[in-house]
Amino acid sequence: NAGVTQTPKFRILKIGQSMTLQCTQDMNHNYMYWYRQDPGMGLKLIYYSVGAGITDKGEVPNGYNVSRSTTEDFPLRLELAAPSQTSVYFCATRLVQDTQYFGPGTRLTVL
């Protein structure tokens, strides 16, 4: 039981490039989330999903897109990378109970 896995662990992008951050869970949780964490700051919600086929925006969705075709996977897409997207990205999941469980994170640098 791996819980929540994220790939890659680290990535450096050039301005204007695109990439997909992968998030996979094996806990059969309905809810999945994407957060970003800037240095010394709390976590800001980017997008979330309450189940396959259903997604919704969080606090800071601009510049990102998501999809949820299966219960297990919730990829986050950056289409035109900008320096402001340099951050650590965390995926999280939740079942009906309220506790969210987090993945190990992806550290992204945009130069």
Next chain:
Amino acid sequence: EDQVTQSPEALRLQEGESSSLNCSYTVSGLRGLFWYRQDPGKGPEFLFTLYSAGEEKEKERLKATLTKKESFLHITAPKPEDSATYLCAALDTGRRALTFGSGTRLQVQP
């Protein structure tokens, strides 16, 4: 708008020196108050959930308490391995995701 504020931003303690971390929250209706521990380069690790004022939960040297406007994380006789950032988050009854504070960086020196 939901808001969660943590203080202090950073705290340095000597091993064995007890202290408390504060989390104040503003939500329209509190469904739950969460505490997480985050080590450098890692994802947040769940510690406690508190649901109603007066509730307390304990785990080893940590005890979390909740009032109608604040939560406290009490650390009794801390050890160097308790060094981490402690995050507080609130879940509003009308929302589906947590609102996080910016965390308290705790350093416990031997």
